[in-house]
Each structure stands twice: as structure tokens, then as C-alpha cells.
Amino acid sequence: MTGTSFLGADLTGADLSGADLSHALFLTQNQLNTARGSASTLLPAELERPPHWR
Secondary structure (H helix, E strand, O other): OOOOOOOOOOOOEOOOOOOOOOOOOOOHHHHHHHHHHOOOOOOOOOOOOOOOOO
């Protein structure tokens, strides 16, 4: 998802498991906190993996 803009995106319940978000644009911690993900989901360095992700 390199270069994908998440500006204003509602990720509530979205399954981001295994996605490479490391170069996503305008992705926020709040967006991640409402989504689902996994240990294999790659995140930008400035964001933290939500505790509910496995």
C-alpha cells in the first residue's frame, strides 16, 4: 500500500492483517486502533501496533 493516502479514512473493523503500511500516507494511530491487524502487518516507524492485534 505504498503511497496510499488514509486521510479521513474510516478503518473501523478493517482487516489489515499482513498489509504493508510502512509507507502509507496520513495514517494515524487512532485509525489503527479501530482496525484489526496481525504481527505480520508492517507499520510506519512513528506508529505503534495496537495491543489487540495478534
